[in-house]
Amino acid sequence: MKKWMSLPRRSIAKALTYRILSVSLTFFISLIITGKLSWATAIAGAEAVTKMALYYFHERAWDKVKWGKTK
Numbered sequence: 001m002k003k004w005m006s007l008p009r010r011s012i013a014k015a016l017t018y019r020i021l022s023v024s025l026t027f028f029i030s031l032i033i034t035g036k037l038s039w040a041t042a043i044a045g046a047e048a049v050t051k052m053a054l055y056y057f058h059e060r061a062w063d064k065v066k067w068g069k070t071k
Helices: 008-034 037-063
Strands: none
16 A cells, blocks of 8 residues: 655745745735835745745645545
């Protein structure tokens, strides 16, 4: 019987693609609100780094949860 498990590199790929979408949205919202390119860039950059790490660890923690998985 095989136990399906996501490899860490899959979690990294998912985190990266999700963050690209998310950071783009944060950048454009920040630009609209502040009207300043430098502020929008700083906000989006800080958000990208912190939330990418958070997402990776969240994904790896959920991979250990058996609920909702089938064999």
